[in-house]
Structures are given as structure tokens and as C-alpha cells.
Amino acid sequence: MNREGKVYVFDHPLIQHKVTLMRQTSTTTKEFRELAREVVTLMTFEATRDLPLKDVEIETPITKCTMKMLAGEDIAIVPILRAGLGFVDGMLDLIPNAKVGHIGLYRDPETHEPVEYYCKLPADIEKREVFVVDPMLATGGSAIAAIDFIKMRHVENINFMCLIAAPEGIEALQKAHPDVNIYIAAKDDHLNEHAYIVPGLGDAGDRLYGTK
Ligand code: PRP
Ligand code: URA
Numbered sequence: 001m002n003r004e005g006k007v008y009v010f011d012h013p014l015i016q017h018k019v020t021l022m023r024q025t026s027t028t029t030k031e032f033r034e035l036a037r038e039v040v041t042l043m044t045f046e047a048t049r050d051l052p053l054k055d056v057e058i059e060t061p062i063t064k065c066t067m068k069m070l071a072g073e074d075i076a077i078v079p080i081l082r083a084g085l086g087f088v089d090g091m092l093d094l095i096p097n098a099k100v101g102h103i104g105l106y107r108d109p110e111t112h113e114p115v116e117y118y119c120k121l122p123a124d125i126e127k128r129e130v131f132v133v134d135p136m137l138a139t140g141g142s143a144i145a146a147i148d149f150i151k152m153r154h155v156e157n158i159n160f161m162c163l164i165a166a167p168e169g170i171e172a173l174q175k176a177h178p179d180v181n182i183y184i185a186a187k188d189d190h191l192n193e194h195a196y197i198v199p200g201l202g203d204a205g206d207r208l209y210g211t212k
Pocket of ligand 2: 136138195197198201202203205
């Protein structure tokens with residue numbers, strides 16, 4: 001194991017405000033999508049705080065000097081379909097050269113266990129810092145299964161970013177993948193009997209795509 005994963009809950013007022021708007025039933029699909037993009041951009045700003053920098057020689061109109069730039073643009077974003085797709089554009093706004101992989105999983109409505117239907121990852125994913133993204137971390141089953149797939153490709157630096165997490169999901173993900181950093185906009189109270197997050201925002205995929 002390469003590193004000890006940490007849990008970061010972003011308490012920035014803008015993030016809290018926008019997540020509260022996303023939770024509200026009265027928020028339309030259009031507004032929900034726009035808010036998701038905005039929140040994810042803000043979260044990406046925070047989640048990339050520790051990316052390594054390198055010295056580069058540049059020339060300004062005044063002088064030559066040594067300044068900092070990102071050491072690599074070796075980032076991969078892996079949304080868990082389908083709701084994770086709502087995270088991709090907000091991240092690409094800040095990291096336009098990131099490669100994007102996709103993992104398709106849905107929760108079986110009876111067992112709440114993840115069922116895989118698609119997996120396509122960048123060919124060089126093992127060289128990259130990977131951000132697995134999904135709005136909801138409920139039981140943790142989907143995030144754990146997605147990261148299991150990615151680890152089969154010998155990836156070492158994995159992060160998981162979500163909007164809302166239940167304590168049960170955080171605990172399960174940390175237990176299964178203790179090396180993964182977890183970035184959360186809001187930590188909620190508990191899961192209900194259908195394994196939905198309370199208070200949550202409902203079904204993230206339905207809210208993003210207007211299916212219901
Ligand atoms: C939702 C959500 C996560 C998963 C979280 O997806 O987007 O992927 O549930 O739940 P878990 O932590 O208990 O696994 P869903 O299965 O509803 O599929 P969808 O994105 O296709 O709607
Ligand atoms: N998936 C969702 O979309 N919402 C929840 O609250 C739990 C799982």
C-alpha cells in the first residue's frame with residue numbers, strides 16, 4: 001500500500017450553499033446540472049491542492065526566471081455511470097488534459113449490491129493520479145467495486161470524490177481501500193431502509209437526467 005488515505009469534508013460556504021440548493025425537491029433538472037458542475041469545480045480546486053509542482057524556466061516581458069508548473073498533467077477522471085458523468089465537465093474545466101475512463105455500475109434495487117455493465121479505462125491509467133467520481137456514497141458498494149476494477153490495472157494513486165456521503169459508506173470504503181483519499185462536500189446522517197442517504201438529495205441519476 002502506497003499511502004494512507006484521508007477523508008476531507010469541504011466546508012467552504014459556497015459548496016455548502018450550492019449543495020443545499022441541489023438537495024431541494026424544487027430544484028429543476030437544469031439547475032441541478034448547473035449546480036453539480038459548479039460544486040465539482042470548487043471541489044476540484046481543493047482536491048488538487050497537493051498535486052506536485054516542478055520548476056520551469058520562463059521569460060516574462062521583464063526577465064528570465066524560474067517558476068512553478070504542474071509536474072505532470074497525468075490525471076485520469078473515472079466517473080461511475082451514470083450519475084458520475086455529472087462530475088466530469090466541472091473537473092475538465094480545471095484539468096482540460098485529463099483522460100476520462102468510465103465504469104458502469106448500478107445498484108440492484110433488492111440487494112443494493114453493485115452490478116457492473118461497462119468498464120473502459122485509459123490505456124496508461126496505472127501512471128496516473130486517478131479521481132473516481134460519483135455524487136453519492138451510500139453503502140459504499142459502488143465505489144468499492146469501481147476501485148476494485150481500477151486496482152486490477154495496478155493503479156496506486158486513487159482518490160474518490162462525491163457530493164454526499166453517508167457515514168456507513170465512508171466506513172466501508174475506508175475499510176476496503178484504506179489507501180484512497182475521500183473528498184466529500186457533505187457528510188449526511190444515515191441510510192434509510194432502501195439504502196438511500198438521509199437527508200440526501202434523492203436519486204442522483206434521476207435528478208441529473210430527469211428520469212423518474
Ligand atoms: C447511485 C449513485 C452511486 C450509487 C451509490 O447510482 O450514483 O453510484 O447509487 O450507492 P452505494 O454507495 O450504495 O453503492 P445508481 O445505482 O442509482 O445508478 P445510476 O447512477 O445509474 O442511477
Ligand atoms: N444512490 C442515490 O442516487 N442516492 C442515494 O441516496 C443513495 C444511492
